[in-house]
Amino acid sequence: QVQLVESGGGLVQAGGALRLSCAASGRTVTVSYMGVGWFRQAAGKEREFVASISWSGGTPRYADSVKGRFAISRDNAKNTVYLQMNSLKPEDTALYYCAASYYSDSSSAKGDFASWGQGTQVTVSS
Numbered sequence: 001q002v003q004l005v006e007s008g009g010g011l012v013q014a015g016g017a018l019r020l021s022c023a024a025s026g027r028t029v030t031v032s033y034m035g036v037g038w039f040r041q042a043a044g045k046e047r048e049f050v051a052s053i054s055w056s057g058g059t060p061r062y063a064d065s066v067k068g069r070f071a072i073s074r075d076n077a078k079n080t081v082y083l084q085m086n087s088l089k090p091e092d093t094a095l096y097y098c099a100a101s102y103y104s105d106s107s108s109a110k111g112d113f114a115s116w117g118q119g120t121q122v123t124v125s126s
Contacts, residue, residue, distance in 0.1 A: 002026045002034075002100050002115045009096060009120030012088055020083040020120060022098030032076040035101035037113060038083045040094035040122075047097070051083060052106040059106045066092075088124045095119040 008020040020038070024031040037052035051072040052061045060072050069088075074081040081098060099113035107113070 002031045004098050004100060004115055004117035006096060006098050006117045006120040009122045011123045011125065014088060014090055014124055014126050016088050016124070017084070017086045018088065018122060020085065020096055020098075020122075022081040022083075022117060024079040024081075024100065031079060031100050033104050035103055035106045035112075036074060036081045037099050037101065037107065038072065038081075038096060039099060039110065039113075040092075040096045041119075042091075042094040045094075047110065049108040049110070050096070052101070052108060053081065054106045055104040061106045061108050063108075085122070088122075090124045090126045093122060093124050095121050 003026045005023050033055045035054050038050040039047050040050050041047040053072045057074050069086050071084045097119045098117045100115040101112050102114045
């Protein structure tokens with residue numbers, strides 16, 4: 001079983017930046033071979049895909065709404081995945097979750113992800 005813990009959320013003004021971290025524990029050798037993704041859920045809305053990355057750090061995928069502003073990366077030696085969020089907008093306000101995939105490649109489908117963290121809140125003020 002893999003446990004994921006997100007951190008780095010907070011309150012930021014529009015145009016600002018935050019870096020989220022997702023630390024894995026438990027079967028960390030396994031998570032090094034898993035794709036990892038970030039999803040977000042705003043109040044009253046469905047959870048949506050934000051970004052994902054393959055086990056090797058290649059083939060990153062992004063939702064259209066965050067392309068050019070967000071960047072996903074990972075450090076397998078530290079069992080950590082990052083989401084650098086720049087040029088934040090009020091519509092980026094949500095609870096952000098990281099998730100480990102059943103597969104080694106990146107994916108945007110929620111059903112491909114086996115383990116989920118508890119989330120970290122990001123609030124962007126206008």
